Amino acid sequence: xxxxxxxxxxxxxxxxxxxxxxxxxxxxxxxxxxxxxxxxxxxxxxxxxxxxxxxxxxxxxxxxxxxxxxxxxxxxxxxxxxxxxxxxxxxxxxxxxxxxxxxxxxxxxxxxxxxxxxxxxxxxxxxxxxxxxxxxxxxxxxxxxxxxxxxxxxxxxxxxxxxxxxxxxxxxxxxxxxxxxxxxxxxxxxxxxxxxxxxxxxxxxxxxxxxxxxxxxxxxxxxxxxxxxxxxxxxxxxxxxxxxxxxxxxxxxxxxxxxxxxxxxxxxxxxxxxxxxxxxxxxxxxxxxxxxxxxxxxxxxxxxxxxxxxxxxxxxxxxxxxxxxxxxxxxxxxxxxxxxxxxxxxxxxxxxxxxxxxxxxxxxxxxxxxxxxxxxxxxxxxxxxxxxxxxxxxxxxxxxxxxxxxxxxxxxxxxxxxxxxxxxxxxxxxxxxxxxxxxxxxxxxxxxxxxxxxxxxxxxxxxxxxxxxxxxxxxxxxxxxxxxxxxxxxxxxxxxxxxxxxxxxxxxxxxxxxxxxxxxxxxxxxxxxxxxxxxxxxxxxxxxxxxxxxxxxxxxxxxxxxxxxxxxxxxxxxxxxxxxxxxxxxxxxxxxxxxxxxxxxxxxxxxxxxxxxxxxxxxxxxxxxxxxxxxxxxxxxxxxxxxxxxxxxxxxxxxxxxxxxxxxxxxxxxxxxxxxxxxxxxxxxxxxxxxxxxxxxxxxx
Numbered sequence: 001x002x003x004x005x006x007x008x009x010x011x012x013x014x015x016x017x018x019x020x021x022x023x024x025x026x027x028x029x030x031x032x033x034x035x036x037x038x039x040x041x042x043x044x045x046x047x048x049x050x051x052x053x054x055x056x057x058x059x060x061x062x063x064x065x066x067x068x069x070x071x072x073x074x075x076x077x078x079x080x081x082x083x084x085x086x087x088x089x090x091x092x093x094x095x096x097x098x099x100x101x102x103x104x105x106x107x108x109x110x111x112x113x114x115x116x117x118x119x120x121x122x123x124x125x126x127x128x129x130x131x132x133x134x135x136x137x138x139x140x141x142x143x144x145x146x147x148x149x150x151x152x153x154x155x156x157x158x159x160x161x162x163x164x165x166x167x168x169x170x171x172x173x174x175x176x177x178x179x180x181x182x183x184x185x186x187x188x189x190x191x192x193x194x195x196x197x198x199x200x201x202x203x204x205x206x207x208x209x210x211x212x213x214x215x216x217x218x219x220x221x222x223x224x225x226x227x228x229x230x231x232x233x234x235x236x237x238x239x240x241x242x243x244x245x246x247x248x249x250x251x252x253x254x255x256x257x258x259x260x261x262x263x264x265x266x267x268x269x270x271x272x273x274x275x276x277x278x279x280x281x282x283x284x285x286x287x288x289x290x291x292x293x294x295x296x297x298x299x300x301x302x303x304x305x306x307x308x309x310x311x312x313x314x315x316x317x318x319x320x321x322x323x324x325x326x327x328x329x330x331x332x333x334x335x336x337x338x339x340x341x342x343x344x345x346x347x348x349x350x351x352x353x354x355x356x357x358x359x360x361x362x363x364x365x366x367x368x369x370x371x372x373x374x375x376x377x378x379x380x381x382x383x384x385x386x387x388x389x390x391x392x393x394x395x396x397x398x399x400x401x402x403x404x405x406x407x408x409x410x411x412x413x414x415x416x417x418x419x420x421x422x423x424x425x426x427x428x429x430x431x432x433x434x435x436x437x438x439x440x441x442x443x444x445x446x447x448x449x450x451x452x453x454x455x456x457x458x459x460x461x462x463x464x465x466x467x468x469x470x471x472x473x474x475x476x477x478x479x480x481x482x483x484x485x486x487x488x489x490x491x492x493x494x495x496x497x498x499x500x501x502x503x504x505x506x507x508x509x510x511x512x513x514x515x516x517x518x519x520x521x522x523x524x525x526x527x528x529x530x531x532x533x534x535x536x537x538x539x540x541x542x543x544x545x546x547x548x549x550x551x552x553x554x555x556x557x558x559x560x561x562x563x564x565x566x567x568x569x570x571x572x573x574x575x576x577x578x579x580x581x582x583x584x585x586x587x588x589x590x591x592x593x594x595x596x597x598x599x600x601x602x603x604x605x606x607x608x609x610x611x612x613x614x615x616x617x618x619x620x621x622x623x624x625x626x627x628x629x630x631x632x633x634x635x636x637x638x639x640x641x642x643x644x645x646x647x648x649x650x651x652x653x654x655x656x657x658x659x660x661x662x663x664x665x666x667x668x669x670x671x672x673x674x675x676x677x678x679x680x681x682x683x684x685x686x687x688x689x690x691x692x693x694x695x696x697x698x699x700x701x
Contacts, residue, residue, distance in 0.1 A: 004017040004019065004020060004022055004024060005022065005024075005025075006020045006022035007019050007020040007022065011024045057073060057074065057075045057132050058072070058073075058074050058075065059074070059075045059076075059077065060074045060075070060076060061076070061099055061100070061101045061102075062076060062078070062097075062098075062099050062101050062102035062103065062104050062142075063101035063102045064101075065104065065135055065137075065142045066137070066142075067137045067140065069135050069137070069142075070135060070136065070137040071134060071135060071136070072134070072135045073132070073133070073134055073135075074132070074133070074135055074144075075130065075131065075132045076097060076099065076104070076130075076131055076144060077099065077128075077129070077130045077131075078097040078098050078099035078128070078129065079097065079098055079099075079126065079127070079128055079129070079175060080095055080096070080097055080098075080123045080124065080125050080126060080127045080129055080154075080175075081096050081097065081098040081103055081125065081175065082095065082096040082103075082125065083095030083096055083123075083125070084122055084123060084124070084214065085211075085213070086113075086211075086213050086214050086216075086217060087213075088213065088216065090109070091109065091110045091113055092107060092108070092109050092110075092113065093107065093108045093109075093113045093116065093122065093217075094106065094107045095123055097129060097131065097144075104142050104143060104144060105141075105143040105144070106131055106133070106143065106144045106145075106146065107143055107144070107145050107146070108145070108146040109145075112146050112147065112148065112149060113217070115148070115149035116146075116149045116152065117217040117218070118149075119149050121149055121152050121154060122214075122217060122218060123152075123154050124156070124157065124158070124234075124235055124246070124248035125157070125175055125235045125237050125246055126157030126158075126175035126176060126177055126235035126236075127154045127155060127156055127157050127235075128154065128155040128157075129152060129153065129154045129155075130152070130153045130154075131144060131146060131151065131152050132146075132151035132152075133145050133146045133147060133151060134147060156177070157175060157176060157177040157235045158177035158233050158234060158235060158248070158252070159177070161177035161178050161179045161233050161234075162178060162179065163178075163179045163180070163181070164178045164179065164180055165180075165201060165202075165203040165204075166180055166182055166199065166200065166201045166203050166204045166205060166206045167201070167202075167203025167204030168203065169204075169206060169236055169243050170243060171238065171241065171243060173236040173243065174236050174237065174238050174243070175235055175236065175237070176235065176236050177233070177234070177235050177236075178233075178234070178235075178236055178245070179231065179232070179233045180199065180201070180206070180231070180232050180245065181201060181229070181230070181231050181256065181260050182199030182200055182201045182205075182206075182229070182230065182232070182260055182262075183199065183200050183201070183227060183228070183229050183230075183259075183260050183262050184197055184198070184199060184224050184225070184226055184227060184228045184229075184230060185198040185199065185200045185205065185226065185350065185351060186198040186226070186351065187224060187226065191614075191648075191649075192212075193211065193212055193213040194209060194210070194211060194212065195209075195210040195212055196208070196209060196210070197210060197224065199230070199232065199245075200262045201260055201262055202261060202262055202263060202264070202279065206243065206244060206245060207239070207242075207244040207245070208232055208234070208244065208245045208246075208247055208253075209237065209239075209244055209245065209246045209247065210247045211246070211247075214248075215250065218248060218249050218250060219249055219250035219251060220250045221247060221250040221253050222250070222253060222254075222255060226351060226353055227353045228255065229255070229256040229258065229259050229260040230253055230254065230255055230256060231253070231254045231256055232245060232247065232252065232253050233252045233253075234246050234247050234248060234252055235248070262279055262335065263278075263279035263280050263281040263335055264280070264281060265281045265282075265283075266280040266281060266282055267282070267302055267305075268282055268284055268300060268301070268302035268303075268305040268306065268307045269302060269303070269304075269305035271307060271338065271345050271347075272345075273340065273345070275338040275345070276338050276339060276340050276345070277337070277338065277339075278337070278338055279335065279336065279337050279338070280335075280336070280338055280347060281333065281334070281335045282300065282302070282307055282333070282334055282347060283300075283302070283331070283332065283333035283334070283358065284300035284301050284302040284307065284331075284332065285300065285301050285302075285329065285330070285331060285332075286298055286299070286300060286326070286327070286328055286329065286330045286331075286332050286361070287299045287300065287301045287306065287328055288328060288453070289327075289328065289453065291603075291604070294312060294313055295310065295311050295312040295313040295315070295316050296311050296313075296316050297309065297310055297311070297346075298311060298332070298334075300332060300334065307345065307347060308344060308345065308346045308347070309334050309336070309346070309347050309348075309349065309355075310336075310339075310341075310346045310347070310348040311348075311349060311355070312348075313604070313606055313608065314606065314608045314609050315349065315351070315352060315355075317573055317605070317606060317608075317609060318352050318609065319352055319355055320603070321573075322352065323355075323357045325357060325360035325361065326355075326357055327360075327361045328361060328452065328453065329361030329362055330357055330358075330359060330360050330361040331357075331358040331359035332355065332356065332357060332358060333355075333356045333358055334347055334349055334354060334355050334356075335349060335353075335354040335355075336348045336349040336350065336354055337350070366382050366383065366384050366437055367381070367382075367383050367384070368383070368384045368385070369383050369384070369385055370385065370386075370405055370407060370408075371385050371387050371403065371404065371405045371407060371408045371409060371410045372405065372406075372407025372408035373407075374408075374410060374440060374447055374449075375447075376442055376447070378440045378447075379440050379441060379442050379447075380439065380440065380441075381439070381440050382437065382438065382439055382440075383437070383438070383440055383449065384435065384436065384437045385403070385405075385410070385435070385436055385449065386405065386433070386434070386435045386436075386460070387403035387404050387405040387409075387410070387433070387434065387436075388403070388404055388405070388431065388432070388433050388434075389401045389402070389403060389412070389428060389429065389430050389431060389432050389433075389434060390402045390403070390404045390409065390430065391430065392428070392429070392430055394421070397415055397416055397417075398413060398414055398415040398416050398418075398421070399413075399414050399416075399421060399424050399425075399428075400412070400413055400448075401413075401414070401428065403434070403436065403449070410447050410448060410449055411443075411446055411447065411448035411449070412434075412436055412438075412448070412449055412451075413441075413448045413449070413450045414428075414450075414451065414457075415450075418451065418452065418453060418454060419454045419457075426565060427459065427565065427600075428457070428459070432459055432460075432461065433459075433460040433461040434457055434458060434459055434460060435457075435458040435460055436449055436451055436456060436457055436458075437451060437456040437457075438450045438451035438452065438456055439452070455602070458577065459577070459579075459600055460526060460579070461579055510525070510526040510527070510528065511525045511526065511527060512527075512547055512549040512550070513527060513529060513545065513546070513547045513549050513550035513551060513552050514547075514549030514550035515549070516550070516552065516582060516589055517589075518584065518589065520582040520589075521582050521583065521584050521589070522581065522582065522583075523581070523582050524579065524580070524581050524582075525579075525580065525582060526577065526578065526579050526580075527545065527547065527552075527577070527578045527580065527591060528547060528575070528576065528577045528578070528602075529545040529546050529547035529548075529575075529576065529578075530545070530546050530547070530573060530574065530575055530576070530605075531543045531544065531545060531570065531571060531572055531573065531574040531576065531605050532544050532545070532546045532551070532572070533572075534571065534572065534693040534694055534697075535693050536657065536659060536660055536693045536694065538657075538659070539557050539558060539659075540555065540556050540557040540558045540560070540561055540659070541555075541556050541561050541659075541693070541694065542554065542555055542556075542590075543556070543570065545576070545578070545591070552589060552590060552591055553588075553590040553591065554576075554578060554580070554590070554591045554592075554593075554599075555583075555585075555590050555591065555592050556593070556596075556599070557592075558659060560593060560594075560595060560596050561596065562596065563595060563596030563597065564596035564597075564599045564601075565596065565597065565599075565600075565601070566601050566604065567596070567601075567663075568604070568665075568696045569601045569603075569604025569605060569606070570599065570601055570604075570605065571604070571605040571606050571607055571694060571696060571697075572605045572606065572607050572609075572610075573603075573605035573606065573609075574601055574602075574603065574604055574605030575601075575602040575603040575605075576599060576600060576601055576602060577600045577602055578591060578593060578598060578599055578600075579593065579598040580592055580593045580598060581593070581594065607626070607679040607694075607696075607697050610624065610625065610626040610679045611625075611626060612626045612627060612628050612677070613625050613626065613627065614647060614649040614650070615627055615629065615645070615646070615647045615649050615650035615651065615652045616649040616650035617649075618650075618652060618682050618688050618690070619688070620682065621681075621682050621683050621684045621688075622681060622682060622683075623681065623682040624679075624680075624681050625679070625680070625681075625682060625690065626677060626678065626679045627645060627647060627652065627654075627677070627678050627690060628647060628675070628676070628677045628678075628701070629645040629646050629647030629648070629675070629676065630645065630646055630647075630673060630674070630675055630676075631643055631644065631645055631670065631671065631672055631673060631674045631675075631676055632644045632645070632646045632651060632672060633672060634670060634671060634672060639657050639658055640655065640656045640657040640658045640660070640661055641656045641661060641670070642654070642655055642656075643656060643670055643676070643678075645676060645678065645690075652688060652689065652690055653687065653688075653689040653690070654678050654680070654689065654690045654691075654692070654698075655683075655685070655689050655690070655691045656670075656692065656698065657691075660692055660693070660694060660695050660698075661695065662695060663694065663695025663696060664695040664696075664698045665695070665696065665698075665699070665700070666700055667695075667698075669700045670698075670700070674700055675700065675701040676698065676699065676700055676701060677698075677699045677701055678690055678692055678697065678698050678699075679692060679697040679698075680692035680693060680697055681693070
């Protein structure tokens, strides 16, 4: 309690002493200090707000961002070098920005992503950007988080993008915007979220990367088909060291009403070494079809000049299925790249659309005659006849066969360029019964018949005719002789006009599958059809044959399958002629040849066209699939081997039983780390597995 300094008595709360009237001096109240502090704080906050909202954001280079700048609010300027990538689950968008000092990731989330999409501010590779955001440093890796779409400004790399030839685009064009016109050549999906479209013009080809995971934000590209002409505006990006284009907005791709030509029409006689490496568009008459191990070679003629067209097997299988009239005499146009092989120019088409059948080969009416009915007046005519090979004589440019029936003989002349002589020796032997279609000639007063292609020769039976009926029924003769067993190419036989002249009966009559009944059990017949399904069992292999009238299993036991000529071609799609015994197994009819030579592959098949699927999509048994990947492990079991294959999406066991493993090409290469393609059916045995039916369905890459 304070006292008056004058009278010493208590003045109470008064500022003047009520006793003596003296002024009482008191200390400043705490309340006053509080009020003053509040006022000062308010003034400070106002000042801080003013400077925070009016002071410039620190512009930094990427190399200046360190762990000490964590949570700093900065601005960076640069070029988008990678991305963008969108995660629909977390609704996050990321991309990378590069300046002269380094590269860093920029991220936006949820509402900011939607704002960027609505304001068309999602950046593309090559765009110049200025971004303000919060620095986050995690594990010494800095990133920048955008908190508002307003804090990103950009300049599009594709603004006023120049029109460029595809072939002129190089590594130096990376992150530059271009406009190209091209034709869609291929559409692939390497993995979910990315589609690759191959475009080509007259100068070259390039892949267009379409990030499909961005389509919800940027719009989908228009639906495409192979062969469409399109215009694409986009930045040049790199896949490793290969230039490619990246599509940003779906609207950056437009359909063109005018077709983009990828090659100029070129006459065959104008082809020279200068065309090697360039694409040409040629047309001519198909003269010849020559198979080889990996496909076929077509000979096109234009007046007096000829060109070789190289068609790989998978393309040929598709081509001949779509155009069965693709036979000698047809008018054909081919688009392809010119190459040189051993001094010979070849034109190689790339896709099915590169080969066009302009006009089917004219159908030639072929008259069937017995050998004895053929005379010198038939010289120059195309006839069909049947007989037994009695004698084989090799000449300098071919092989002569003496062909006989009950009434006469004729020379069958096969030139080496029609069928390779080594293959002739393997397929045609004395004692065989054959049906031949060819041109009748006369040499040294001896009649001869000369087939133009291997397809005009059909092996009817391997043994000589033991008993021949004097007059066959018309159906049997027509069927047997009208079904050639092509040795070179897949060429259907010409229409046959039957003549009343008697002919010999082959050892096995051709019959349709639909006509087979249990009454045929034990009989030997000839059947022609296509392989539509393959399977293996402990003692051999089964092939389901379809001739359009029905289906039946061809059963090949191991010792028979081993001796089938060119057995690698006995696969899906193969056109085969069979001389077989009709058998019955568990109440079901099947065909059983006596030897491998009773199976003639007219046109080889392959499982190469079976599409590859990701391993992680294998969920059900009974699926017929192809997989590709790396072998991660190989283990043996009592009946074969288990090969484990990984394609990046998953790992699956491939079960190879010993009878299948025996026919895997280069089976010793099935080791850890090897690349392999496998075609087979899925099954469950302690987990999902793929089981190939044939050894040739397993290919080391």
